[in-house]
Amino acid sequence: MSWIDRLLPRIHKSDSEHSEKKESMIPEGLWTKCPSCEQVLYTEELRDSLMVCPKCGHHMRIKARERVENFLDECMRYAVENSPSVKKQVYTSDTYKAERNAAVASFFPAASAKVGAQYSFGRSIDPATNTYENTSTFNNNYGLDASIPIFTGGQLINQWLMAKSNRRMGVNDIQKAKDDLAMKAMQAYMDVVYYKGTIRMAAEKLEESNRTLYKTRRQEELGLKGKADVAQFEAQVAADDYTLTHQQNLFNTALLTLRECMNYPSDLELEVDTLLPDINYVPEVENVAEIFAYASGNNPTALQAEYQLTQSKYQYRIYKGKLLPSIYLNAGISTSYFENLKSDNAPEVFKDQFKNNRGEYVSFSLSFPLFDGLSRLTNARRYRNNMRIARETRTEVFRQLQTAIEQSVLDREGYAKEAIQMDKKVRSDELAYRVTLRKYEEGLMSTLDVQTSANTLLESKANLLQKRLMYLLKSKLVDYYKGKPLINE
Numbered sequence: 395m396s397w398i399d400r401l402l403p404r405i406h407k408s409d410s411e412h413s414e415k416k417e418s419m420i421p422e423g424l425w426t427k428c429p430s431c432e433q434v435l436y437t438e439e440l441r442d443s444l445m446v447c448p449k450c451g452h453h454m455r456i457k458a459r460e461r462v463e464n465f466l467d468e469c470m471r472y473a474v475e476n477s478p479s480v481k482k483q484v485y486t487s488d489t490y491k492a493e494r495n496a497a498v499a500s501f502f503p504a505a506s507a508k509v510g511a512q513y514s515f516g517r518s519i520d521p522a523t524n525t526y527e528n529t530s531t532f533n534n535n536y537g538l539d540a541s542i543p544i545f546t547g548g549q550l551i552n553q554w555l556m557a558k559s560n561r562r563m564g565v566n567d568i569q570k571a572k573d574d575l576a577m578k579a580m581q582a583y584m585d586v587v588y589y590k591g592t593i594r595m596a597a598e599k600l601e602e603s604n605r606t607l608y609k610t611r612r613q614e615e616l617g618l619k620g621k622a623d624v625a626q627f628e629a630q631v632a633a634d635d636y637t638l639t640h641q642q643n644l645f646n647t648a649l650l651t652l653r654e655c656m657n658y659p660s661d662l663e664l665e666v667d668t669l670l671p672d673i674n675y676v677p678e679v680e681n682v683a684e685i686f687a688y689a690s691g692n693n694p695t696a697l698q699a700e701y702q703l704t705q706s707k708y709q710y711r712i713y714k715g716k717l718l719p720s721i722y723l724n725a726g727i728s729t730s731y732f733e734n735l736k737s738d739n740a741p742e743v744f745k746d747q748f749k750n751n752r753g754e755y756v757s758f759s760l761s762f763p764l765f766d767g768l769s770r771l772t773n774a775r776r777y778r779n780n781m782r783i784a785r786e787t788r789t790e791v792f793r794q795l796q797t798a799i800e801q802s803v804l805d806r807e808g809y810a811k812e813a814i815q816m817d818k819k820v821r822s823d824e825l826a827y828r829v830t831l832r833k834y835e836e837g838l839m840s841t842l843d844v845q846t847s848a849n850t851l852l853e854s855k856a857n858l859l860q861k862r863l864m865y866l867l868k869s870k871l872v873d874y875y876k877g878k879p880l881i882n883e
Contacts, residue, residue: 469583469666470576470881473656483571487564490557497557500550503542510535530735536748537728544723544758547715556708563701570694575655576880580870582652584863586666589645591859596641599852600634606844607631609835618837626841630848680803680872686796689875699784699791706781713774719762727754799875806868813861820858823851 426434431450474480515530543550607627613619649664658664690696729752733741742750763770830847833839874880 473579490564494557497554505540539726544721547718549715579655585648596638699788703784706784710777809865
């Protein structure tokens with residue numbers, strides 16, 4: 395072997411190792427290749443487009459859980475965008491904005507202008523002769539007044555602070571209304587998926603019972619089974635038919651609830667993706683204290699209680715300020731024009747009168763509440779108690795929030811484990827049912843054994859579906875408390 399042949403394998407090997415090392419540096423799952431146009435696409439952007447290739451429009455396979463979550467997002471988004479309650483909160487927030495602007499304007503002088511015209515006729519005393527004469531006069535009055543608060547017991551500053559806090563509360567209330575509605579729609583959607591699944595299970599069981607009934611009747615004709623066996627399976631078919639009808643009714647009710655949550659038009663059909671989701675459970679260790687610390691300062695429910703307490707504090711301070719004196723600086727300017735219509739003498743021209751009759755004033759006014767039937771004092775006490783109530787409400791809300799976080803974390807882990815265990819039970823019950831059915835056909839098992847095994851299998855499947863859906867629901871809630879929006883952007 396020449397030195398070139400001895401060297402080439404090393405070069406090839408080195409190049410191969412370098413290539414493998416280079417490829418290993420690319421995170422797995424970062425890119426996805428379209429099977430239709432073979433275009434390499436960024437996976438996150440592809441998921442945002444619901445696994446539809448932006449180049450050729452090819453629909454790629456979506457995991458069951460992703461399909462459920464995507465459709466769930468669409469339901470919640472539609473509910474939020476078309477909800478009257480959310481729109482009402484938007485209008486309320488606009489009111490808070492206007493009140494904030496009014497509170498800012500209260501610091502500026504309040505000015506008013508007035509213009510008056512008067513025509514007088516009839517008998518009156520002539521100042522020159524001190525006798526009654528028939529007169530006819532016309533005069534104009536012009537004035538401009540302004541006042542600015544100097545001291546109001548802190549009412550204005552507290553009104554401004556309360557209005558600013560209320561503006562933030564209005565924005566938060568909008569988000570809380572959206573979140574509450576999204577949670578309601580999410581629960582309604584889970585119910586629809588559940589009952590759609592139970593309908594499918596009940597239909598499968600009814601079909602299986604009909605097949606078994608057909609076989610039993612054939613065996614009766616051959617003398618292998620008795621009339622009692624046939625009657626029992628006829629009763630089972632009737633019971634399964636009833637169960638299917640009952641589950642369909644429950645599904646229709648759940649679908650109606652979902653339509654109501656979404657404010658979906660009654661004349662349009664709502665098609666719901668009810669694909670059974672899978673669960674790939676990976677144990678997660680959550681720090682409840684950290685989640686609560688974040689939620690207490692960012693969750694809309696916690697912020698609402700905080701804003702309500704702040705509002706009650708400022709209201710109390712405002713009414714305490716009404717018990718104190720108020721000082722205002724007032725200023726004004728006025729002028730007038732007069733004309734005796736029956737006088738032979740020409741009146742002074744308007745420009746000269748407007749200038750000569752002008753007058754200005756500057757004054758301070760002090761007002762002190764002495765007695766108003768204890769109205770101010772009563773209101774101050776009322777708002778002090780409202781502040782105390784708001785403080786206790788905040789404490790209660792925070793305690794409930796912490797409990798909800800702890801419960802959601804425990805439930806997520808519990809439902810995941812139960813789903814895994816129930817999945818094993820379903821497989822075991824399916825095997826047990828097949829064995830029982832085969833032994834029944836061989837005459838080794840009774841009709842009651844088959845029915846019991848079939849009912850056990852149906853119950854296990856329904857429980858499995860419920861555990862999977864509850865796991866998804868609790869996962870959404872835990873992520874929500876951690877700061878992830880309920881509706882994916």
